[in-house]
Amino acid sequence: MLVPLSWLRDFAPVEAETSALVDAFNELGLVVDGVTEIGAIDESVVVARVLATREHPGADKVQLVDVDAGDAQLQIVCGAFNFQAGDLVPLARVGTTLPNGATIDRRKVRGEWSDGMLCSAAELALSGDHNGIFVLAVDAEPGVPLRKALAMEPDVVFDLDVTPNRPDALSVAGVARDLAAKLGIPFSLPEGPPLPVGESRASVAVKSKDLCPRFTGIVLDGVTVGPSPAWLARRLTLAGMRPINNVVDVSNYVMLELGQPNHPYDLARLPGEGLLVRKGKKGETVTTLDDVERPVGPEDCLICDAEGAPVGIGGVMGGASSEISATTTSVLLETAYFDPMSIARTARRLGLRTEASARFERGTDHGGIERAAGRFIDLLGQVAGARPEGGLVDIRGKLPKPARPTLRTKRVNEVLGTALTADDVRRYLEPIGFECAPARGGWRVTIPSWRPDSALEIDVIEEVARHYGYSNIPRTVPLSPNVGRLTPYQRDRRHVREVLAGAGLSEAWTTAFLGAPDLEKAGLARDAVGVANPLDQAEPLLRTSLLPGMLRALATNARHQNAGVRLFEVGRVFRPPAGGDTLPVEREVVAVALAAADATAAVRVWKVLSDALRLERVSIDAAERAGLHPTRAALLTADGVELGEIGEVDPDVVSTHELDGRVAWFCVDLERLLGAPRRPTVFRPISRFPASDIDLAFVVDDSAAADAVEDRLREAGGDLLVDVRLFDVFRGPQLGDGKRSLAYRLRFNALDHTLTDEEVGEVRRRCIEAVESALPATLRG
């Protein structure tokens, strides 16, 4: 909301410095996004009288103009032709700096001297009007500074960020009321002349009083449509609106000043000379001012001509058919109150947010309609010669009743942490129109009709806080009676991240959105939750796996010559709801993706992680997994619970992601991982006697897992076996096809004595026997 200081001064004697005003606005929650200082028009822009116009001998797009500049007669080269001898026009004399920063020099244009420049309204930042020279409608002597002739003063325009709860602050008067209360200066909203009463020539009927609880209409005759006077055009321009014609400008002016949107119709172009307000019908369409045909329905409130043909969407946008034109002489003014929720729905559904809908959906001041209509009549009388014809037709349905909460002074202080008295409280409320009547423990507050956001005691407490000033509220710190700490799950999750980072992996964060082709490319099923309104049409699904995102991250790195990148991510994946649930199944998983690495690299990282978590043995059982290499993938299972998968990404999947080489991968469900059984942290005694190391190599069929060999060794070794380590794997023709040699180093140790050769020999024998009897394996000689 752009608010010129000069306009605020119509309602309150604001004298403070700009910086103090910015502070006051900020403290009120009308946050200042910007301040524009509008300088005075340069003294050297003067009123000049056109004496004669002549053709330029060397050009036909410009003409020569002789002007009387008061102290001199000057020749000006001018590109506009919209004036004639005798007109008064603004002349920027040589040396003038225009609002856009340009400086006027004496210069030759196609061989003819120009001693200055005649200006358009836009060039002087008076309005957006670029169409020709600004011909002055005032009576002034040539040579008089323009700013004196037009009584134009420098101004300051505040760009306020108005929060959606404050419809009142979408008006200059509303802002002035809040500001005046903060600054402790008087505020007054001038009363206009009483509205005419009596019959109206126009017929007005409302069939949908639920959507439009108050609708008024009044006819104005004798309208002469034309450009607005400079002061009006200037104010609209400063407030960010483009002047159009005096009728439309007055309509906008009233909306900006009082926050009441209104709509002037050309009465002659309304069949049946009147308006009918009704709900839309299924399948009906309305062509709005912007020439778009829009579908409407029973939820929407339509303004129709008296014969029922739509002329606009109530509270949102008017139609083209009854628009004010140059030939309009009679105006039917609509000033109404629409149901905020209904406007919000309509505007949202149509994707059409207008100055009017923005105000109606927040809730306009239904008690301020007469004032707004009166202001319109008064202004249109001034600028277009209009006069009301007949009275104001006022049709009312069920309007919101004023809220009257009880405000307990004690509660104010409890909520704010202040020590205000009842009188203090009233002093903050009454200047903003919150009337206070004595009540038990405080006040019965009547909320004004322009503050629909306020209804409860807590709403009024906020008003007290705003006007008391947030910065004046003391600062205390409550003492938590709870112990602050992470849950075991949260602690372990941090641990997982730190272990993986310590193992050389960096943490990625990939988006939750993907498309069916992404799933397909990664070899995954398409059974995913859909997004009704995806931002990117190519990503209408929630991820079911981190695989596509991680592969994309590896590919991005590969494209940027970052080779061998090792990434992990902890994130949520989503599956369609189970059973009768409404929410998707959402699981937190940890995934690892290593570029240019095979499945063994994934296992190494997994071992580091599972060791850090002290997991009891987790079995790695070969399995085919979607998206993974069919012979290089396995399930991770702990205590019968499937934790996740490990291995290598399918080579086809790798290549469709424009990656070279192999990609190692594992992904586990975090909750299951952290819930898996762990080795106890009870101390295991350390032997003080020397240990015996022996090496055993077995020739084992490829069909048997190395882990099975190790399991048998551990079982057979019993308590004496303190460590088993696979240290060599060998394949060769001497072993035969489908076989490999697995060499283990075993360390034996007893707590209470040095093992004898006989003891070691015995346990060694048991180990060999255990492996050979349980597996297709033989000791390698």
Add this chain to the structure above:
Amino acid sequence: MFDELEQVTSTGVERVRAAATLEELRSVEQELLGKKSPLAAFNQRLGALPTEERKEAGRRVNEARTVVQNAIAERRRSLAADERRQRLQAERLDLTEVIPAPGRGHLHLTTQTRDELEDVFIGMGYQVAEGPEAEDDWHNFEALNMPPAHPARSMWDTFYLDLGEPETVLLRTHTSPVQVRVMQSQAPPIYIVAPGRVYRYETPDPRHLAVFHQIEGLVVDKGISFADLAGTIETFTNAYFGPGTHSRLRPSYFPFTEPSAEFEVTCIFCHGDGCRVCSQTGWIELGGCGMVHPNVLKAGGIDPEEWTGFAFGFGIDRLAQIRHQVDDERDFLVNDIRFLSQF
């Protein structure tokens, strides 16, 4: 005899000093002190001396032997030191010519920021609460004092999921639904922060992402006031940004808090003097806060007459972006190792 002894001693000591290696020193030692050495010969000659001279002569011979032994010991130390020096000299390593092993990995900047924020609040006695990212309309909006079609809902552009009736299941637009879930499951006093991922239907730009992270705080206890909120924000600001940083609150609007405020902290770069980062204001807008609206407490099953509370929230990525001066927040999501490994 004594002259002769003197002669043997001094040439012996000279030979010891001339020995160039430990090996040579060992053979010199053998020659000078062994059984066939001149000093040994002197000992044999002692027997032939008269008794009164023998004692003195014996002392002189022992003295000469000690002199030679000491010379040998000294020479041995010196040679051993030389030898060690040479050996270690040959082992010299340039400790800057080492080929680096694969380095450590890096936690995502967002994670590091989140952990640090959590730790500050844990230190203040808060627990960390979490909730689902896919939420129902009730938790995300309705329980937060935004009934269906409430205009304030437009403050949060929402992704809806193709589940149930249209627009009933969504991706949470803020971490605030966790507030409601905590109130429903836990009796006051409540002191929690809820960090997590949130979603907005917004085209990403350098300062906004459609998927990002927030941290939310909720305190519900007896007698909690706006003063407690302001003091808590100030304490957090000091703890997180360091002493000398301050906070201020300005009125704002959120449907789920009342009074509502935006909070700002003194610019961490210029400390309030005004710079490019804070657009010359000296302040950086961090997030929103306010007293929990009575309707929200009620939705969480808490009596607003008995308990009051405050809540606050802000963007984790946004905070990290400001603090580390990352120009474009979209870099957080690209996972380029050149970004990840900087933090």
